[in-house]
């Protein structure tokens with residue numbers, strides 16, 4: 001029976017690179033993302049052309065029943081999901097409280113935390129029945145530190161962290177390995193950071209600190225660590241991990257006065 005790795009939020013950054021690395025390790029990877037059909041097809045075709053197995057579909061994870069239906073579908077049509085990477089962020093840029101709407105705040109929670117709750121409710125009974133499985137939640141600095149302008153993002157990601165800890169407490173003993181992965185810095189990710197900054201600022205940042213300078217976290221390197229996490233012995237599981245470029249200050253040391261308002 002083939003191992004399935006399901007990726008919710010597979011753009012060209014962390015999600016897509018997880019797909020490539022896990023496919024290379026023999027997993028059938030199932031990719032979902034919200035909107036970019038040609039981006040999704042490109043990733044799937046690249047993996048299949050290099051001898052891996054990949055499939056997937058577009059899906060807006062915040063819509064009712066999408067995550068639930070997806071899990072039942074993959075389990076029934078493809079096989080048992082042994083690894084799931086929940087890779088949706090909840091970043092909407094820095095906003096003062098007066099500029100943040102309730103709808104945006106609510107959207108952050110849906111993407112940041114509610115999605116993991118919905119996923120776990122449906123997938124964990126399958127995994128428990130089989131005696132094991134892995135959930136890796138890609139997270140961010142905002143999960144451990146509130147910052148100016150980050151009301152929505154920090155609330156959503158902080159709640160994500162607490163949900164992962166609580167799920168761990170109940171399901172670790174049942175064989176499910178849950179990892180909260182804190183990405184503490186900017187990732188060289190064209191579909192998220194790239195779109196948020198715009199093409200010019202993104203390329204400038206890449207030239208100034210990224211590329212051969214290695215000051216932007218390379219998503220393929222995060223993906224390699226994710227694969228390693230799935231292979232850990234249960235006597236020494238990692239439940240939380242953080243990633244940051246060698247040249248960056250860690251979240252607990254970074255000054256917060258470098259924002260525009």
Ligand SMILES: NC(=O)c1ccc[n+]([C@@H]2O[C@H](COP(=O)([O-])OP(=O)(O)OC[C@H]3O[C@@H](n4cnc5c(N)ncnc54)[C@H](OP(=O)(O)O)[C@@H]3O)[C@@H](O)[C@H]2O)c1
Pocket residue numbers: 008009010011012013014015016032033034035036059060061062086087088089090091111138139140141183184185186187188189190191192193219
């Ligand atoms: N990029 C960074 O600098 C950075 C920094 C710190 C933490 N992180 C964390 O890294 C994770 C994202 O990884 P990444 O930045 O490398 O991005 P990525 O894997 O390249 O792409 C993530 C994908 O998630 C999809 N997505 C967003 N909302 C969705 C929804 N409602 N339903 C389904 N799919 C949805 C987007 O698809 P579409 O493009 O099709 O809309 C996007 O392409 C997040 O958890 C984020 O918190 C990223």
